Amino acid sequence: MSSQLITNIAQLVAVPPGPVSGDTFSHPPIIESAALLIENGTIAWLGKQQDAPTLTDAAETIDAKGGTVVPGLIDCHTHVVHAGSRENEFVQRIQGASYIEILEAGGGIKNSVRMLREATEDDLVAQARPRIERMMQWGVTTLEAKSGYGLSHEDELKTLRAIKRLNDDLSIEIVGTYLGAHTIPPEFDGKPDAYLDRMLDRDFLQTIVDEGLAEFADVFCERGAFNLDQARRFLETCKDAGLTPKIHSEQITRTGATKMAAQLGAISADHLEFVNDEDIAALQQSGTIPVVLPGCSFFLGSPPAPARRLIDAGLPVALATDLNPGSCTVEPLPLIMSMACTMLKMTPLEALVACTANAAAALGRADKIGAIAVGHRADVLILDMPNVNQWAYRVGVNGVARTIKN
Numbered sequence: 001m002s003s004q005l006i007t008n009i010a011q012l013v014a015v016p017p018g019p020v021s022g023d024t025f026s027h028p029p030i031i032e033s034a035a036l037l038i039e040n041g042t043i044a045w046l047g048k049q050q051d052a053p054t055l056t057d058a059a060e061t062i063d064a065k066g067g068t069v070v071p072g073l074i075d076c077h078t079h080v081v082h083a084g085s086r087e088n089e090f091v092q093r094i095q096g097a098s099y100i101e102i103l104e105a106g107g108g109i110k111n112s113v114r115m116l117r118e119a120t121e122d123d124l125v126a127q128a129r130p131r132i133e134r135m136m137q138w139g140v141t142t143l144e145a146k147s148g149y150g151l152s153h154e155d156e157l158k159t160l161r162a163i164k165r166l167n168d169d170l171s172i173e174i175v176g177t178y179l180g181a182h183t184i185p186p187e188f189d190g191k192p193d194a195y196l197d198r199m200l201d202r203d204f205l206q207t208i209v210d211e212g213l214a215e216f217a218d219v220f221c222e223r224g225a226f227n228l229d230q231a232r233r234f235l236e237t238c239k240d241a242g243l244t245p246k247i248h249s250e251q252i253t254r255t256g257a258t259k260m261a262a263q264l265g266a267i268s269a270d271h272l273e274f275v276n277d278e279d280i281a282a283l284q285q286s287g288t289i290p291v292v293l294p295g296c297s298f299f300l301g302s303p304p305a306p307a308r309r310l311i312d313a314g315l316p317v318a319l320a321t322d323l324n325p326g327s328c329t330v331e332p333l334p335l336i337m338s339m340a341c342t343m344l345k346m347t348p349l350e351a352l353v354a355c356t357a358n359a360a361a362a363l364g365r366a367d368k369i370g371a372i373a374v375g376h377r378a379d380v381l382i383l384d385m386p387n388v389n390q391w392a393y394r395v396g397v398n399g400v401a402r403t404i405k406n
């Protein structure tokens with residue numbers, strides 16, 4: 001048996017297993033002068049240091065040096081596997097073009113599609129690996145990665161296989177999502193339903209499931225992408241094939257997709273900039289996790305989602321980077337936590353819960369990760385800062401002194 005005891009912890013944030021909402025969301029339990037025991041990669045005990053169990057000779061002691069211990073961060077919404085970059089559009093937007101204008105003029109996602117189709121699986125792995133390694137340095141121990149820039153059988157499989165290889169190669173868990181309905185590729189221009197027929201082919205979906213390439217299916221329901229009926233058809237068919245629904249909803253306009261996805265049993269509804277009371281009520285009646293992506297609002301200079309309203313409605317809000325080449329290139333999840341504080345009026349502790357327990361719930365893993373709880377996987381961070389408030393407050397400073405994965 002291997003065991004490690006982390007001692008000298010100024011603040012242990014004992015985030016409970018997700019989904020976390022209500023008073024616990026705002027005030028997760030904090031143990032001061034704490035210790036944490038890990039046995040065989042699992043959290044075995046936590047409490048006051050003076051009460052720590054006596055260890056055998058085989059145990060290793062890790063000195064937290066008066067720092068803070070929190071669960072490893074979980075980035076539950078990324079497009080980290082992509083080809084090339086789109087800084088030209090970044091400049092076009094500064095000069096007045098809108099995201100939707102660029103998309104409708106054939107740019108945006110379609111530029112990324114062109115570049116991804118030219119790349120090999122090896123190219124995709126080589127480009128994504130350093131991005132993921134940087135994200136890990138900022139405390140991310142699990143991340144989700146979507147396809148969606150291939151938009152053909154061959155190119156979607158190429159992307160999903162690159163994601164699987166990165167999961168196998170790196171000491172982080174990477175969960176794949178099939179985003180076959182991200183936008184309509186040029187060869188299906190004006191024929192969205194024919195495109196969906198193609199991408200919902202039974203044998204193709206079966207290949208994704210059989211090779212273990214994705215657990216989730218995702219659709220971009222928006223003007224210039226897929227309408228509500230098309231989004232519903234995509235998610236229902238994928239669900240039948242064994243892929244759990246997720247959705248990009250209410251990002252640029254209000255489409256009603258959040259309500260549709262909640263009724264369909266989606267595990268998460270992501271973006272939510274334009275949700276209304278009806279959508280919030282639908283989320284309350286479902287187990288669908290609302291995922292808010294303030295990095296996009298920061299990057300595009302657009303209004304953020306009403307996270308405070310969602311939290312005050314008792315919903316277990318999660319946060320993620322949405323790392324992608326068009327609408328948010330922010331890699332560090334702690335920077336998103338700082339944005340959640342300043343732009344969404346979430347407290348640092350709320351932002352932490354949103355990036356751990358609730359993000360785990362958005363990936364169907366709340367019983368294993370995202371919490372400091374006995375029996376949970378020992379994915380923990382030691383911060384060289386005395387509390388979580390300081391971590392969010394020191395914007396863009398990397399407070400992660402050590403990451404323990406499993």
Ligand SMILES: [Zn+2]
Pocket residue numbers: 077078079248322324
């Ligand atoms: Zn996204």
